[in-house]
Amino acid sequence: AQTVTQSQPEMSVQEAETVTLSCTYDTSESDYYLFWYKQPPSRQMILVIRQEAYKQQNATENRFSVNFQKAAKSFSLKISDSQLGDAAMYFCAYRSASFGGGADGLTFGKGTHLIIQP
Amino acid sequence: GAGVSQSPSNKVTEKGKDVELRCDPISGHTALYWYRQSLGQGLEFLIYFQGNSAPDKSGLPSDRFSAERTGGSVSTLTIQRTQQEDSAVYLCASSFLASGSYEQYFGPGTRLTVT
Numbered sequence: 571a572q573t574v575t576q577s578q579p580e581m582s583v584q585e586a587e588t589v590t591l592s593c594t595y596d597t598s599e600s601d602y603y604l605f606w607y608k609q610p611p612s613r614q615m616i617l618v619i620r621q622e623a624y625k626q627q628n629a630t631e632n633r634f635s636v637n638f639q640k641a642a643k644s645f646s647l648k649i650s651d652s653q654l655g656d657a658a659m660y661f662c663a664y665r666s667a668s669f670g671g672g673a674d675g676l677t678f679g680k681g682t683h684l685i686i687q688p
Numbered sequence: 689g690a691g692v693s694q695s696p697s698n699k700v701t702e703k704g705k706d707v708e709l710r711c712d713p714i715s716g717h718t719a720l721y722w723y724r725q726s727l728g729q730g731l732e733f734l735i736y737f738q739g740n741s742a743p744d745k746s747g748l749p750s751d752r753f754s755a756e757r758t759g760g761s762v763s764t765l766t767i768q769r770t771q772q773e774d775s776a777v778y779l780c781a782s783s784f785l786a787s788g789s790y791e792q793y794f795g796p797g798t799r800l801t802v803t
Contacts (some may be wrong), residue, residue, distance in 0.1 A: 571768070583695060603790045607790070607794075612796065613777060613779075613782070613796050613797045613799075614794065614795075615779065615794035616794075616797050617791055617792075617793070620790075645699075661731065665790050665792075667790075672741075674719075674733075674736040674744065675721055675722070675723070675733025675734075675736055675747065676721075676723075676731075676733060676792060678730060678731035679730075681730070681731050
């Protein structure tokens with residue numbers, strides 16, 4: 571079974587600064603997908619960014635980028651120019667590229683609570 | 689277009705009662721997922737539907753939990769004889785697997801409180 575670990579329960583950053591959230595995972599598979607989701611107090615899980623394991627290039631979405639290190643099984647999220655609206659819980663998630671046997675759902679980390687200081 | 693919707697938004701029930709939670713996925717999304725989010729267990733995957741069928745029900749916490757999907761659209765998660773440990777936020781998500789992206793789009797969740 572796959573596991574996802576987020577070692578930072580809480581992070582704080584000054585507005586306009588850069589912050590990096592850590593995520594490591596454990597799997598024996600070679601093909602999979604990784605995601606970062608944001609969950610504000612409204613409870614709505616919002617997809618921030620995704621990475622296919624077969625792609626060497628790190629994904630980027632505007633101010634959000636990842637550092638994907640497949641050999642190290644590491645998938646960190648960098649948020650540049652932090653904004654007050656970035657304050658939320660951030661979850662790292664893993665999805666196998668296989669189907670069946672429980673592989674269909676996402677495996678989530680415990681989350682990191684990101685605080686933005688004005 | 690409309691996102692994933694869930695109802696009710698909040699539900700308070702007495703221990704031992706049955707509850708039904710509803711999920712309406714994004715139109716055209718063939719895959720539908722249920723998750724449970726609780727303080728102690730974090731986010732847990734419960735069950736997945738491809739069309740109307742659920743290939744694997746082993747993620748359901750107990751035999752008090754059941755789920756169905758009809759017409760390839762709306763899904764209901766039923767919890768019978770609710771217990772206090774069932775208190776959690778139940779999240780539904782949908783995706784269009786044929787797109788190859790595996791992205792899941794989530795609804796706002798139903799917060800269930802068992803008293």
